Amino acid sequence: MLRSYDIDVRRMRLVQYEDNAVYFVEGSSGKDPGETALYMLRISVRDGRSPAEQNSELDWMAALVADKAVTVPAPVATRSSGKVVTVEEPGWPEPATAVVFEWIPGRASPPYGRPRVAGELGAITARLHEHASGFRPPAGFVRPSWGHADVFENGAAMTDPTARDRLREDERRTLREVCAAVRERLPEQSAADWGVIHADLHRGNLVGTPDGTVAVIDFDDCGWGFYMLDVATVLSSVLRTCRKEPGAYDRFAEGYLDGYRSVRELPPAAARFDEFLVMRDMIILNFVLGSRNAAVLSWGPQRAQGILRLMQNYLKTGEYDGHLSLAS
Structure with a gap:
């Protein structure tokens, strides 16, 4: 090649x-x-x-x-x-x-607790979105969409026979109920909320370089979606890393959102932040349940069970793991 x-x-x-x-x-x-x-x-x-x-x-x-x-x-x-x-x-x-x-040389997953890292990651996310808001795709530009129907109704967990066979009936029912709840609560797509996004902006796709900057890698999933899905993806990935350290997630989230706001205002859809946390985990669930890769199947089933438990709690409370009260 x-x-x-x-x-x-x-x-x-x-x-x-x-x-x-x-x-x-x-x-x-x-x-x-x-x-x-x-x-x-x-x-x-x-x-x-x-x-x-x-x-x-x-x-x-x-x-x-x-x-x-x-x-x-x-x-x-x-x-x-x-x-x-x-x-x-x-x-x-x-x-x-x-x-x-x-x-790009450097270290993936910049340490979440290091001073200024949270703010820098927030500013980078905002600069990515600021660029996307003015990006004029060339003729023939085609990328996937990460809207509600794409992630929930047409995702592997709901449509792939292999994925469905990996779920019990009560788990399939949970996903149907979550699908309906998120559909009802998500805002309409608008220019302020929707554009080209990275769509997999977890910590592992952020690289601290030797010159002190942070790079963004792995655009394989980039496509049309809510900007807040990128924000939820960053914060969700940090939450999974620091949940055993009291107060660490809240401190990181505050610094990250301040960094984002230093470049641009949060999109209006930030008011529905929990729904984007759910959407991020649904994307992971689709990936895991539809995978035939041995490496994914070694860690995927346990991750899927954890996500399903969080979704059951979301149906009861309306809040998801990583909940923050945000406004644009």
């Missing part, structure tokens, strides 16, 4: 394999063969995004790089100036697609 790129590969190693296979690549570029260059190769081999969807993902990332909105991995063009390579490899049952990015 890398023959399509102007890269002389010296070594590569697998970093992650869930939906995609992600490799760290060390080599040099044809432009400067004497200098070591670092890249990330992402290969989609099963149920991945289409080439058109991946091209659109890279269009937004390239715009973020060009506009210096936030630090993101810069897409690397092929020898023919394309962005997505489609190839057939011996032993693979279907064509695979590959994209290459410049590698």
